[in-house]
Amino acid sequence: MSYIAFSETHKAFGRRHILQGVGISLREGQCCLLTGQNGAGKSTLQRIIAGLERPDSAQVDVGDGYHSWKAQRKFLQANCVYLHQQPFMFDGSVAENLAYALPRTLTKAERLHRIQVALTWAGLEDIAECWAKTISGGERQRVALARAWLRSPRYMLLDEPSNNLDEDAKRRTLTLLESLKVQGIAMVVASHEAEQYRCIADEQLDLAQGRISARTGVGSTLPPSNIIPINKFQQA
Amino acid sequence: MEHLSNATIQAFYLLFSGDRDLWRIIGISCRVSSLALMIAVLPAIMLAFILSYARFIGRRFVISLFNTLLSVPAVVIGLTFYLLLSRQGPLGDLHLLFTQSAMVIGQIALCFPMLVAMGHAAFQSADKRAWETARTLGASPLRALLTIMREIRFGLLAALLAAFGRVISEIGASMMLGGNILYYTRNIPTAIALETSKGEFAQGIALGLVLLLFAFVLNTSLHYFQGKGQVIA
Numbered sequence: 001m002s003y004i005a006f007s008e009t010h011k012a013f014g015r016r017h018i019l020q021g022v023g024i025s026l027r028e029g030q031c032c033l034l035t036g037q038n039g040a041g042k043s044t045l046q047r048i049i050a051g052l053e054r055p056d057s058a059q060v061d062v063g064d065g066y067h068s069w070k071a072q073r074k075f076l077q078a079n080c081v082y083l084h085q086q087p088f089m090f091d092g093s094v095a096e097n098l099a100y101a102l103p104r105t106l107t108k109a110e111r112l113h114r115i116q117v118a119l120t121w122a123g124l125e126d127i128a129e130c131w132a133k134t135i136s137g138g139e140r141q142r143v144a145l146a147r148a149w150l151r152s153p154r155y156m157l158l159d160e161p162s163n164n165l166d167e168d169a170k171r172r173t174l175t176l177l178e179s180l181k182v183q184g185i186a187m188v189v190a191s192h193e194a195e196q197y198r199c200i201a202d203e204q205l206d207l208a209q210g211r212i213s214a215r216t217g218v219g220s221t222l223p224p225s226n227i228i229p230i231n232k233f234q235q236a
Numbered sequence: 237m238e239h240l241s242n243a244t245i246q247a248f249y250l251l252f253s254g255d256r257d258l259w260r261i262i263g264i265s266c267r268v269s270s271l272a273l274m275i276a277v278l279p280a281i282m283l284a285f286i287l288s289y290a291r292f293i294g295r296r297f298v299i300s301l302f303n304t305l306l307s308v309p310a311v312v313i314g315l316t317f318y319l320l321l322s323r324q325g326p327l328g329d330l331h332l333l334f335t336q337s338a339m340v341i342g343q344i345a346l347c348f349p350m351l352v353a354m355g356h357a358a359f360q361s362a363d364k365r366a367w368e369t370a371r372t373l374g375a376s377p378l379r380a381l382l383t384i385m386r387e388i389r390f391g392l393l394a395a396l397l398a399a400f401g402r403v404i405s406e407i408g409a410s411m412m413l414g415g416n417i418l419y420y421t422r423n424i425p426t427a428i429a430l431e432t433s434k435g436e437f438a439q440g441i442a443l444g445l446v447l448l449l450f451a452f453v454l455n456t457s458l459h460y461f462q463g464k465g466q467v468i469a
């Protein structure tokens with residue numbers, strides 16, 4: 001089973017120590033809820049995990065023992081997708097934005113097919129041809145999710161994925177996240193509203209004062225590190 | 237006064253009758269300037285990108301260096317390369333002085349800082365998430381770079397137009413490095429200077445009109461593209 005484990009993650013911006021020895025692990029098909037106040041460092045931690053932001057120091061194990069973040073960066077970037085708190089849309093249509101995440105080796109037919117599947121999956125058929133820079137905030141979130149999904153990552157780092165969403169869209173996003181989980185994708189969901197993700201979260205990590213301060217097993221009685229993803233069975 | 241209006245009428249006649257000398261001069265200007273621009277553009281854009289996205293010691297110094305180089309007069313660049321390329325100079329063995337190549341070199345030196353400075357500004361204006369989104373979606377660094385360049389294409393085009401505007405109208409470097417040889421290194425600005433000093437205003441006015449036309453087209457498109465880049469917040 002694939003996993004990523006971070007330990008002793010440190011990160012400071014200037015004199016402010018945002019992360020002070022944080023540890024976190026991601027397992028196949030497991031959803032980890034990351035909570036914390038504004039400015040606690042949720043986004044920063046997720047960006048470090050995705051290989052986008054350089055930590056001051058971190059030990060990272062991706063299945064071959066602990067090494068420095070720098071040594072593991074390639075793996076992290078190749079296997080993780082980070083969804084920005086405010087997703088960025090490339091200049092072009094929604095469909096073109098989705099196409100960006102597809103491997104360039106695909107045939108045109110296969111490409112169109114996969115885009116169609118993703119559009120249906122995220123309920124975006126109606127805006128497929130819209131110019132992506134001008135769609136609404138909620139639509140952006142869904143396009144970003146579908147785009148990340150097309151990348152078929154093993155790990156997904158979702159930064160406030162239900163930001164900007166109305167109730168309907170929130171439920172829809174939750175359903176999408178559940179289906180990602182079933183596909184065996186490991187997720188870290190950052191949010192300061194924990195409630196709405198309780199039903200899909202396997203554990204909840206609370207980030208405060210630069211440390212993971214509360215580790216509570218949510219939705220499972222097993223301690224966090226021993227969780228067996230139930231979804232494994234569903235997948236088979 | 238009558239003399240001037242006669243010269244102007246003759247200038248239009250020269251332009252529209254397809255005067256061979258006149259059009260060869262225009263051709264040399266276009267050839268030299270576009271060649272200089274084509275050689276300079278790739279390394280300049282790469283450098284602009286590195287200055288915006290890489291973090292290294294001395295980065296700020298390099299940025300302000302290029303901003304300073306922006307305002308170096310063309311004659312000074314002409315003088316510098318004249319000394320380098322002249323027979324006693326360190327590059328004298330190349331025998332480049334008073335050739336089109338020397339003009340191209342001078343104009344590269346002129347437009348390079350402009351491309352770097354304006355390209356850097358364009359890259360700075362790009363959304364930082366563009367690069368990250370591209371990379372996290374599996375784009376190689378090269379593809380991510382091309383993606384950002386697409387996002388800021390109007391800013392980059394503006395840099396290109398401004399750089400072309402600078403080299404097509406400069407006289408100092410062309411005069412000193414090219415030597416104003418007819419059919420070879422005489423371009424629009426050097427021809428204007430020479431004809432005017434000889435009292436032959438017609439050709440000077442004709443070429444001046446061509447330069448004005450260039451300036452008009454360049455500035456209009458510059459304005460158009462700069463506006464376009466800002467439409468999307």
Ligand SMILES: Nc1ncnc2c1ncn2[C@@H]1O[C@H](COP(=O)(O)OP(=O)(O)OP(=O)(O)O)[C@@H](O)[C@H]1O
Pocket residue numbers: 013018036037038039040041042043044045085192
């Ligand atoms: N590039 C940066 N330069 C300087 N400071 C930064 C940078 N990025 C983040 N910070 C600081 O680090 C702290 C943590 O930021 P981060 O975005 O990780 O918080 P967060 O937990 O995601 O907050 P929110 O709930 O608002 O999304 C903030 O105080 C922020 O000001």
Ligand SMILES: [Mg+2]
Pocket residue numbers: 042043044085159
């Ligand atoms: Mg955040």
